[in-house]
């Protein structure tokens with residue numbers, strides 16, 4: 001009996017061994033992406049791509065010990081006959097941004113790739129699914145097409161600002177294709193913005209492509225897969241074209257439009273036939289155009305005018321007689337303007353909003369309230385009478401007396417018109433403009449009809465990225481703040497990061513962008529978005545290393561500002577740290593260095609003399625004005641030190657040891673000079689010049705000796721107390737409050753500032769009805785209405801920079817090593833919160849942290865993604881109360897305690913899900 005039992009054990013063990021030997025491997029890598037997170041892109045920009053993948057969540061794949069990537073020109077060659085690249089097995093835990101190291105890739109090339117990995121026990125996974133990417137036209141010389149368009153400057157509208165607004169154009173070309181089409185690609189871009197049509201069908205739902213870059217340096221091109229649009233036989237390729245950001249009025253300069261010429265299209269349709277031969281239809285002098293179509297006028301600030309009486313039936317289909325149209329003018333491709341495939345996602349319509357209420361007006365108009373300040377266009381489905389003009393106006397907020405308020409748009413007319421050709425219910429949206437609004441006012445509709453909510457839909461448009469983070473808590477206003485931050489992000493990530501989306505500005509202000517970048521990347525997948533804008537910043541850097549106020553630089557005033565230009569260093573560093581992508585440092589390192597050099601060149605003995613917007617819009621400025629009470633010298637010097645330090649860190653990552661130590665020394669020198677110049681022996685800012693922001697910069701950027709630092713802290717606290725425990729900070733100071741108060745152990749005070757209900761505070765604007773973050777803490781009040789200041793946007797993300805801390809310390813998720821290879825989970829619950837949760841898709845997978853804190857009992861659930869580790873910090877009164885998955889932590893040898901203090905324990909955990917309990 002015994003022997004029999006033994007034999008069967010041996011038999012089963014043998015069987016298990018056999019099965020595991022036969023096993024092909026376990027679950028493959030998932031969610032493969034190239035470069036800044038692209039999944040199977042076409043028209044891809046990067047001929048030197050990087051590869052990333054995620055390990056599935058399972059105990060089999062806690063960490064990666066090695067990987068193997070193969071890339072080929074055809075999927076049939078994978079995995080064994082990879083003709084482009086075979087990385088072979090590489091002993092490495094790197095699973096993100098692995099550099100391609102194969103044969104040189106060329107324009108339009110299609111690449112197939114897959115990966116497998118080995119786990120912590122050196123067991124290999126199966127090969128992943130085959131992914132692919134297809135390059136766009138990488139070089140100007142790939143274009144046979146030429147720029148085409150009508151000369152629209154001569155009969156353009158003149159606006160009251162003295163700018164000229166070019167009339168929209170319609171362009172078309174008929175062509176024939178034999179049978180046997182294998183594939184078709186439309187490579188296209190515009191000096192202006194366009195919509196492409198083939199045989200009467202809209203080729204894509206991109207909004208205002210190609211987007212906004214410094215057109216004198218670089219224009220982004222787009223690739224559409226149009227295989228299913230092109231027919232054997234007769235075809236028509238057609239475009240609508242409007243000035244967009246290229247021409248027209250932008251910024252404050254009456255001269256801006258002079259930097260551009262009439263809008264133009266560049267189009268190259270490449271059709272591959274089944275026999276491998278190619279037919280190429282290019283934009284050239286054979287095209288016809290008219291500017292006598294229904295879109296009479298379209299401009300970003302002012303809106304769009306559509307006259308249905310000018311509609312041209314079937315203009316974008318074959319057999320249309322275009323003999324009365326004009327021949328286009330043709331221009332060669334400029335050799336010094338780079339044509340590059342768009343490196344981030346175009347703007348799309350991402351969400352829709354329905355009106356919450358309809359407010360009838362005495363004057364035959366009606367107002368629709370969408371309940372949310374948004375950016376995009378309305379879809380109007382409205383009954384109209386022939387010949388009538390439907391007028392559509394927008395507003396972010398009504399005046400307290402209910403009247404329609406548009407003054408804060410300043411000179412932006414932000415009004416759309418539709419002129420009716422028949423008695424009918426129209427369905428229409430403007431195409432080449434956008435608005436920032438919550439309220440829509442209609443007049444000129446069929447007065448015999450009673451307005452209903454379905455007359456208006458808000459089409460929310462922003463760059464096509466996905467939300468990847470979430471934050472929620474037990475406190476309603478904090479959740480509203482999170483919602484306001486996310487809406488501010490949506491509204492202002494319209495191809496470039498804008499200060500505001502509604503008034504006659506909408507520019508890429510660098511200061512706003514640098515303070516908001518970390519929060520943006522907690523909430524959304526904006527890696528590629530920032531990488532693209534940084535390329536525009538490089539293109540805009542002045543000869544002397546200065547960085548313009550806005551990118552693209554439409555203000556062209558050669559002036560720079562500390563805290564603004566510093567975006568050139570802060571953003572590459574932040575994006576690197578939060579994604580782990582070294583390419584963003586590689587690409588921008590020269591720009592970073594040149595900016596630091598500019599600081600050096602404009603300072604005296606390390607003390608900044610740079611111009612500055614300073615602590616922009618600080619409340620209660622003693623001297624009045626918009627620049628707050630912290631001197632530009634103090635701010636400039638603090639930033640000089642800070643960006644020297646970040647550049648040193650970047651140099652270290654890039655293995656440039658010599659430069660790393662040079663910039664480190666520079667940082668030390670500037671910090672030293674800063675302390676001597678601005679601080680007295682008592683750790684106080686000299687000459688009674690102390691401000692919250694002055695202390696925050698010194699402490700937040702680590703600019704004081706240890707001794708001075710300890711002495712400075714009480715002065716900061718004094719400043720906050722003097723302000724009745726309220727903030728007195730503007731754009732630059734506010735984001736540092738949370739970091740500094742946290743670092744000095746005063747999280748309680750940060751919570752107090754965050755939960756303040758009175759001016760100035762985040763909740764103050766929420767109490768006044770804010771559904772987005774405002775430019776000023778008091779942009780609007782229920783009792784007094786709009787601030788008297790003309791510069792008053794209700795959708796300005798800068799103060800939303802607090803979102804970073806909400807993830808880091810309320811939910812408790814922060815990167816410790818670049819890309820979240822090592823994660824810190826360290827929530828700090830505080831009354832009145834009883835719960836909070838955050839989650840985030842890191843480059844390695846999803847991390848989440850969710851806690852409850854009721855009557856001193858704390859419970860926390862976390863998820864740590866594969867191929868990472870986390871340091872988990874838990875507070876306690878008694879260490880015996882702390883359990884991890886039900887096990888007392890001080891009893892279990894398998895639990896790795898990294899640090900233990902009187903009230904806090906730090907535990908290292910690997911990938912997996914955990915529940916933690918404690919009391920404090």
Ligand code: RAM
Pocket residue numbers: 499500505509510511512613616791796
């Ligand atoms: C305003 C912008 C922006 C700010 C600059 C200094 O016009 O709206 O937010 O950065 O000024």
